Amino acid sequence: MTSQQHTASFSREAAFDLLRGVNAYTRSTLMQGLAEVAxxxxxxxxxxAFNHKQVACKTWARDAVYDTLGGDIGSILVLGGWYGVFAGILFDDPRFTIGKIVSVDIDETVGPVARTLNGAWADRFDAVTEDMYALPYRDHRADLVVNTSCEHIADLRAWLDLLPKGARVLLQSNDYFSEPTHISCVASLEAFEAQAGLSTVLYAGSLPQKKYTRFMLIGEV
Ligand SMILES: C[S@@+](CC[C@H](N)C(=O)[O-])C[C@H]1O[C@@H](n2cnc3c(N)ncnc32)[C@H](O)[C@@H]1O
Structure with missing residues (x-):
């Protein structure tokens, strides 16, 4: 078989074998979860969801959480959680002690994948299908509310107003205006701070990528 033929036939089975090898080499439980998803x-x-740019944004968030809030966090709610990659990255990091992570997404197809990815932590992880604008946040207080999909939601401030005053949040957005599903991009970190209007900002930073810059805020509503 030529290398060209092999490239054309690179399959999910091959991805599974490769990721199991990565798991064996790195001893990362998350790599085992990725292999199961494949x-x-x-x-x-x-x-x-797990390309190098997405991973860079998530490890940046993970390290900022650790530096800003420490590693002992009771419960985390992730909105627009997609395939649960951020949850897996937190669970897989031995610096953290996390009680529970619930990943919420409006797309009913992503929950089963998120549960597979986080199968090793099934007793502390759940994925639910719900619109983030329809959750009873005041009844279910989380120690940290994460939304790394702010560029995807129509009205960030209207959503933040649903959270209890003083709720701790981690927010990410970007200036990738040309992507059609990005309906709420911001042009700068300052614009993101103004859009969010947090009462306390504990961390504000930018992560330049090849095609866009990602912005992150950690603070209180
Ligand atoms: C492309 S993904 C995540 C992008 C982001 N850069 C990240 O990695 O976290 C955006 C997710 O937000 C979800 N989403 C959009 N609007 C939502 C809403 N109102 N409630 C819950 N999830 C929502 C979408 O279904 C999608 O899975």
Whole structure:
């Protein structure tokens, strides 16, 4: 077989074998979860959700949480959680002690994938299908509310107003205006701070990427 033929036939089975090898080499439980996703959810765009840019944004968030809030966090709610990659990155990091992570997404197809990815932590992880504008936040207080999909939601401030005053949040957005599903991009970190209008800002930073810059805020509503 030529290398060209092999490239054309690189399959989910090959991805599964490769990721199991990565798991064996790195001893990362999350790599085992990725291998399970490749095997059980061939339709999932996990290669998009776990590409190097997405991973860079999530490890940046993870390290900022650790530096700003510490590693002992009771409960985390992730809105627009997609395939649960951020939850897996937190669970997989031994610096953190996390009680529970619930990942919420309006897309009913992503929850099963998120549960597979986080299967090793099934007792502390759940994925639910819900519109983030329809959750009873005041009844279910989380120690940290994460939304790394702010560029995807129509009215960030209207959503933040649903949270209890003083709720701790981590927010990410970007200036990638040309992507059609990005309906709420911001041009700068200052614009993002103004859009969010947090009462307390504990961290504000930018992460330049090749095609866009990602912005992050950690603070209180
Ligand atoms: C492309 S993904 C995540 C992008 C982001 N850069 C990240 O990695 O976290 C955006 C997710 O937000 C979800 N989403 C959009 N509007 C939502 C809403 N109102 N409630 C819950 N989830 C929502 C979409 O279904 C999608 O899975």
């Amino acid at each position: 095997a059980r959810h061939p339709e999932a765009e996990i290669d998009v």
